[in-house]
Amino acid sequence: MRIGIIGTGTVGRTLADKLVALGHEVTLGSRSKDNEGALAWAEQAGPNGHNGTFADAAAFGEVVLNATSGTVSLEALRAAGAERLAGKVLVDVSNPLVFSAEGVVSLDPVNTDSVGERIQREFPDARVVKTLNTLSAPLMVEPGRLSGEHNVFVAGEDAAAKAQVVALLGEFGWPADSVLDLGGIQAARGLEMLMPFWLQLMRTFGTTDFNYSFQRAK
């Protein structure tokens, strides 16, 4: 499948590497066509890895992944272009982290809105699915780093789009029954609001190699 990735940070490159390894063809999109990181990535990725602008990546992808920081996602997707996102599954992996001068993390938007919802509102013809924002990049594409059952989440308005994302997560190694569907895109609020808790857990555990699982009454 042809996949466009918006954002060339650790998350974008990790997803791009995995998708190419799985046999997909990827365009890694950055703000400017001559972004050095994206160029370097495409060079080592082989014939199925390309680089380009946000618009190039969006035009290329049958599925588009938003791997930008949540604080700049709307701007990046505007540059990608609504017409190039229309009708496509748009996987939103972002978290809107804001770092204070003192190093304290907060979120913007938060509480009564989320990046996932904002994207779906501004791009109503895109089929937005929020997922994978609750995990470190290595775990996103290699859930087997952890033993036992652990979970990833999807939220979005379009059931077929969510099914397509669950299939893609399956290629990454996530068993279908480890993917919890939290409902419509408004659930992106809760998923994004996990980040402060996740950061505390990271400090407590001393690693980013952990993930949520649940005990429930049978």
Add this chain to the structure above:
Amino acid sequence: MRIGIIGTGTVGRTLADKLVALGHEVTLGSRSKDNEGALAWAEQAGPNGHNGTFADAAAFGEVVLNATSGTVSLEALRAAGAERLAGKVLVDVSNPLVFSAEGVVSLDPVNTDSVGERIQREFPDARVVKTLNTLSAPLMVEPGRLSGEHNVFVAGEDAAAKAQVVALLGEFGWPADSVLDLGGIQAARGLEMLMPFWLQLMRTFGTTDFNYSFQRAK
């Protein structure tokens, strides 16, 4: 031990029942001394269960539990009185849930502040420990409702106070190694911000009988 509970809702009464069952002496505090729910609770609780005002409960307790809604906790604790909380472990179980006319839940405070922090700031002589706000009331006092390992969290500035809370959680049935210490009271932000996610999980699982656990790399 003598324990004062601020708040007579489901959480307050569930904690009160368990503490009396464990042999502690409890005063359940409400806004007015003649609160019918608190009176009824005290009548059926036996000789170790009392009711009174917020101030009565705070004066009575060697340890004080805040089981009010987080949106009114400061007001309730002001009525309890700073001088009656000074030097005591103050266990904050609250979540600051705000329900919109459409039934959508948000939090106030959120993101750059939390109820736990506000309480500690306004009552600097109280030894605030945030805990148990991530669970349904029945699970708080009976973790064995779920099989397997699952976790509860503590956050606060005072290590001895946290140790005392871990001991109390142990009486409730929480093994010490299931209690994760997330650090200072600022971690209350992340704990309170779990609530929207928790509510989505409740809808997905169709029960409140679930809890967080974690897989991590060994």
